[in-house]
Amino acid sequence: MSKCAACPDVINDDSFMECNRCSCKFHLLCTNIDKCELENAPVDFKSKWLCPICLNKQPKNDNSCKPVRPSTPTGMADMTFVNTRRKIQNRTDSDPNIHLSSASDAGMQNIREIIREELRGVATKSQLSQILSEFNDFKNSLEFISEGFDSIKNDLTAANTEITLLKKENESLRSEMHSLRLRLNTFDQLSRSSNLEIQCVPERKAENLITIVQELGKTVNFNVNEKDISYCSRTAKLQSNSPRPRSILLKLNSPRTRDCLLAAAIEFNKKNPGNKLNTGHLGISSTKVTPIYVTENLSPENKHLHAAARKLAKEKSYKYVWIRGGRVYLRKTETSEAIFVRNEEVLDKLNRL
Incomplete structure (x- = not known):
């Protein structure tokens, strides 16, 4: 794949012209050559074709590019000087084809430059249009994601608020349930008095x-x-x-x-x-x-507490475990102070000692 010398696009097919001198490649559209015209052209037209730049570098048809003739030696020159008046003739008038060829080449070059600029402009506009379209799609996607994020953030804030309220309510219910369990156990034990x-x-x-x-x-x-x-x-x-x-x-x-x-x-x-x-x-x-x-x-709650107290007494060498009035007591030795086992938290504390 080659790049066109006249425009920034890449040549993707065989519809192109290659300069015989500089080997640059051009789209047919950039050279202003029709495809049908190329097919009807002579066989060697494509192989001998020159790009506008190389064509402008060719010598003109007059003698302006020929080397200057050497001067006649002084000894051989005729010393007679004759003043003659030469009729001044415009070179353009003497050879009108040169003028037409030069004007045609300049016009073609200008046309090609205009075409190149237009093609560049079209390509740039197409690219800008595509970029703008992609940017708009990206902007819409970003707005959609932002709206979704805001919605999730609001839901999360509401959920956190609700969780905080539920935690407080749960703690309150736990405290109330613990209080009710203590009262129920007290009433249960009193009923067994x-x-x-x-x-x-x-x-x-x-x-x-x-x-x-x-x-x-x-x-x-x-x-x-x-x-x-x-x-x-x-x-x-x-x-x-x-x-x-x-x-x-x-x-x-x-x-x-x-x-x-x-x-x-x-x-x-x-x-x-x-x-x-x-x-x-x-x-x-x-x-x-x-x-x-x-x-x-004993009530079921106090029975469980009494069993846990007897287990602790065996592990920690407490000498006495007894019950009085539905309450569980511990004593390390005969002279030590009695410990009222209100709940399992007391046993956990004694176990850590």
Whole structure:
């Protein structure tokens, strides 16, 4: 692919003229030569064709370009001088073809220059038009993207505002829920203020739980009448595969009666450290004597807290873990201060010490 010497465009086909002297190539349109005229031209026309620049550099048809004749030697020259008057003749008048050829060449050159300028202008306008069109497309695309970005930014701002409000509302609801859970646990524990749990009593068919409770009262030296018992039954296991027997849930007629029976059981164990309350005291015959535990009936929340406290006491060597009035307490040694385990945060704090 070659570039036209007359215009900035590239020659993409074989419709061009090549100068025989300078080898420059031109579009047929730039040389003002018709394609049909080229086909009807002589065979050697294209091979001998000269561009306007090289054509202007050719010698003219007169003798102006011929070398000056050498002067006659002085010795050989005739010393006779004759003054003659030569008629002045205009060279243009004597050879009109030279004038026409020169004028034609200049006119063609001017025409070619005009064509070149026009072609350059057309090409420049076409390029500018294309650039302007692309710029407008780019501007429209940029405006569209800007509008989309503004919309997304506004949506994001609104979403952030809503998220902030939801976070505050969530924190408020969490705080309220925590407060309600504490109140619910308190009410649940208060509703169990007359209850006791008797644990590890072996299960038998056709057993009489009231008789077992009364026998327990006799053992710890606290008389339990049948009228003092509001409810007595075995509870379901928390873990169905546990080998321990189901606990006996005892509901007495008042918290005071409950506290007296519990205090009597604790006192009995203190007085008999080597023979604490067991199945043998209740007249339950079995191959092995197993201990029996009498504790307060805790709410599910407090049961979980009591289990976590016993685990911590084992890991951190706390000597005492007990329950009083539905509350869990810890004590490191006999002389150390009792620690009220209000919630699991207290256990986490003790675990970090």
